[in-house]
Amino acid sequence: MHVELRGIEKRFPGVVANHDVDLTIRPGAVHALIGENGAGKSTLMKILYGVQAPDGGTIVVDGEERRFASPTDAIDIGIGMVFQHFMLADNLTVLENVVLGAEKLHGIGEKARSQVREICEAYGFDLDPDALVATLGVAARQRVEILKVLYRGATLIILDEPTAVLVPQEVQALFANLRDLVASGRSVLFISHKLDEVLEIADDITVMRRGTTVGTADPRTATKQELAELMVGAELPSPELGEDTVTDVPILTLSGIGLTSDTGRRLLDDVDLTVHRGEIVGIAGVEGNGQTELVEVIMGMRRATSGAITLAEEDITRLSTRKVRERGVGFIPEDRHRHGVVLDFPLWENRILGHQTTRRVTRGPLLNPGGARADAERIIADYDVRTPSVHTSARALSGGNQQKFIVGREMSGEPVLLLASHPTRGVDVGAQAAIWDHIRRARHDGLGVLLISADLDELIGLSDRLEVILRGRITAHFDPDHVTAQELGTAMTGGAA
Ligand SMILES: Nc1ncnc2c1ncn2[C@@H]1O[C@H](COP(=O)(O)OP(=O)(O)OP(=O)(O)O)[C@@H](O)[C@H]1O
Ligand SMILES: [Mg+2]
CATH class of the missing domain: 3.40.50.300 (P-loop containing nucleotide triphosphate hydrolases)
Structure with a gap:
């Protein structure tokens, strides 16, 4: 999916969350969106997913200008989003969570089940469709969220800080999935504060600061330091303790x-x-x-x-x-x-x-x-x-x-x-x-x-x-x-x- 966001504006009481935001998402690429806390990243993605209406600007998807009244409109043309906080129903199974709300696609019976199985096989998702979501760890829950989005036919998958809750091994597994997704021609938009990971996975990088896009960076040549400076204008911190203050009390x-x-x-x-x-x-x-x-x-x-x-x-x-x-x-x-x-x-x-x-x-x-x-x-x-x-x-x-x-x-x-x-x-x-x-x-x-x-x-x-x-x-x-x-x-x- 090719997406052009042009001159997006969004105001909340006392805050300009997005101002004159431009962003281009290419098919077959992982696009990282980075920026300091409150820069306007989640807001921009909620606009693209139809959760919030922009006050100005245009959204052009594969050459056609679009207006989304709700996420349903965005999902219909192939946009899927996994939020910072997962939204699964704990007391339902994996299969039920995936199919819920999308019954019109493949019903709720065998056809739906085989569709889910097919996606799991294609992407190497190790998930038991009959497991209760309540029994799953975070990494597995996240896979269910991605499965849900793919089941709905997403060709652009938006992930808001997906790695914040994962340990390094799980991050690598997620990245392998993302690479497979873009290899099949889909687009991924990835929000993260972890600059190492951004440099590792991204094909394109856009930086936001105080509500607006301030530039793009090339992950093949950019360094963490440069990204940090673009984001917050600050030196990269490192957690070192300095002097020893440990007592025996x-x-x-x-x-x-x-x-x-x-x-x-x-x-x-x-x-x-x-x-x-x-x-x-x-x-x-x-x-x-x-x-x-x-x-x-x-x-x-x-x-x-x-x-x-x-x-x-x-x-x-x-x-x-x-x-x-x-x-x-x-x-x-x-x-x-x-x-x-x-x-x-x-x-x-x-x-x-x-x-x-x-x-x-x-x-x-x-x-x-x-x-x-x-x-x-x-x-x-x-x-x-x-x-x-x-x-x-x-x-x-x-x-x-x-x-x-x-x-x-x-x-x-x-x-x-x-x-x-x-x-x-x-x-x-x-x-x-x-x-x-x-x-x-x-x-x-x-x-x-x-x-x-x-x-x-x-x-x-x-x-x-x-x-x-x-x-x-x-x-x-x-x-x-x-x-x-x-x-x-x-x-x-x-x-x-
Ligand atoms: N529903 C809302 N009502 C009022 N203000 C909001 C609302 N949602 C976001 N904002 C404000 O818009 C600005 C941008 O917020 P946003 O959540 O997009 O930031 P972010 O870049 O995702 O930050 P973070 O990295 O901390 O998640 C912030 O100042 C925030 O307080
Ligand atoms: Mg956010």
């Missing part, structure tokens, strides 16, 4: 933690773990190996079946989430829409979430809206959250800006322990450096951090110590100064180091 100790699911599956198995003051302990693992459960058990969101958790010499094994937070635990959740923000609340109210009992946002037993607003203003300034005001709803923020706000909130009030799941997921290179700086500074003042990340460079660069989690067990330890991403990846998948 434990802040968090897990001993013999076990967790068994309702169906008797071992989710966590005899986990021993200590985080000291001034120390960052990184947890490396392929997603779905117990990281989520580990965090939930510490946060009091689930009860451990065995073992004990100590925070600053106090047994917190049976404390509620609120009580754990009151002890000074900051929590950056892996799913920011489920546990991080309430999308329809303004930012200042989101400042209060989870912190209803902390001083800056309360006055005695009452909430203190003035305090919450002032503190939300502080976070917006300190973490460079791009928003018209504290009264803007979280939904109106770009993905990366929502993440920056959550990190800022969880670092408020001098926590003693930070549980950070993918703290820089979806943020641009400049914001990533700023978040690393904030964490490093707090570590210097004695903060202990349990860091979970799919970004191995971040894990190796930021951690004082690394633990590998596999099938609910801690299976290996590494000194980040003496381990490569390759070795870590091998340990994560259970291979010999």
Whole structure:
């Protein structure tokens, strides 16, 4: 599919999201769209997919000018989109998810099933059509989303930050799929903040900044540095810790933690773990190996079946989430829409979430809206959250800006322990450096951090110590100064180091 976007305009209250945007997508090519948080990438793609109507400009597809009243119109001419947050129904099977809403194509019976099987074979998708989506990991869910788009006959596939949630091995598998797609003449539009990956997979690169396209780059000759400069006008950051601040005072100790699911599956198995003051302990693992459960058990969101958790010499094994937070635990959740923000609340109210009992946002037993607003203003300034005001709803923020706000909130009030799941997921290179700086500074003042990340460079660069989690067990330890991403990846998948 050949697409020409010309002079696209889109305004929201207080924000020009797209201004004079030009973009050309070629058939048979992977086109990467990059740019700082809030640059207008997702907005542009929502316009191309018919989710949002532009205020101006034209969309020309294979020589014909098009106007989309809804995604149905875009899908009809072969445009498919996989969103930053997946939209599958958990309680349905793979097949049901794919066929749902597209019954008119091949019905819901054998014909549909064989069609799905054919696409899976053509692209080497290893998916059981009868598996419940609830039982699938992120990488498999993403394949279902792509399958769904292909089933509808897409010849342009838009992927908004598809690799943010994947570990390196899964990224390579996705890239192999994308190469097959473009080899068959389709077009792929790929949004990412990971510049290495962009240089690896893209045939064309377009850069956006402050709502407009500022240029294109040639992936055969461009460097990461040049891309970063085009995007944010900044030097590329690297997560290095500098001086050693690790103490021998434990802040968090897990001993013999076990967790068994309702169906008797071992989710966590005899986990021993200590985080000291001034120390960052990184947890490396392929997603779905117990990281989520580990965090939930510490946060009091689930009860451990065995073992004990100590925070600053106090047994917190049976404390509620609120009580754990009151002890000074900051929590950056892996799913920011489920546990991080309430999308329809303004930012200042989101400042209060989870912190209803902390001083800056309360006055005695009452909430203190003035305090919450002032503190939300502080976070917006300190973490460079791009928003018209504290009264803007979280939904109106770009993905990366929502993440920056959550990190800022969880670092408020001098926590003693930070549980950070993918703290820089979806943020641009400049914001990533700023978040690393904030964490490093707090570590210097004695903060202990349990860091979970799919970004191995971040894990190796930021951690004082690394633990590998596999099938609910801690299976290996590494000194980040003496381990490569390759070795870590091998340990994560259970291979010999
Ligand atoms: N529904 C909306 N209502 C109001 N403002 C919006 C809405 N959607 C986006 N915006 C604003 O438009 C601008 C562009 O947002 P967009 O989501 O397109 O950025 P992005 O480039 O995808 O950023 P990120 O890398 O963080 O995902 C931002 O300032 C955002 O706050
Ligand atoms: Mg976005």
